[in-house]
Amino acid sequence: GSGRKKRKRALLEAAAGGRAAGNQGPQPGAGEDEDEGAAEDRISQIPDAVLGEIVSLLPTKDGARTQVLASRWRNLWRSAPLNLDCGGLLPILTHHSDLDRLVSRILAAHTGPGRRLCAPWRNGRKAGKLESWLRSPALDNLEELE
Known part of the structure; x- marks a missing residue:
């Protein structure tokens, strides 16, 4: 808002x-x-710090896409505060079951702090999966969980 x-x-x-x-x-x-x-x-x-903040405000899919812009941008998304909206990833997936795997890959690749995680709960997702995501170093200092 x-x-x-x-x-x-x-x-x-x-x-x-x-x-x-x-x-x-x-x-x-x-x-x-x-x-x-x-x-x-x-x-x-x-400055990279300002670009990183701007990248962190983008939807997850668009923020990740900035890596292809130039060599300077390759590490910006990975080190910028993570704004991970799982709902925004669903349109790019073939199957909903791929979401858990994709989120786990994103968290493994991201080295920056976690700003926001929006993980829509669905029947069948085990509480252990969400718990493992929350233990990821990429979500250290998480500011918002939805």
Whole structure:
């Protein structure tokens, strides 16, 4: 809701403030080709910590997809605070039974702290599976469980 919007706005303002204060200057060669119509790469100027926060606000599927953008982004999603919404993963799965396996793989690959876990309960899922997920280091310092 509005808390998420305020957090996004604060992150963007922090990124803009960091550039203005000289904390993160332009990349070498940035803006040199403006006469030739080359676009300035402003995303490269954003610190990794801010990018990680932005990635953590994305739906799980989209956050994971950022790894293919550039070499700099490969580890961002894995180290960003995890926002794992299992319901958002269901459309990409062939069978609902694959969800437990996929969530376990995500938790094994993710090295960052856990911000949110939304795991829809369904008949047949053993309490032990959820318990094993909650013991994962990827969910250390979990802020929200749904």
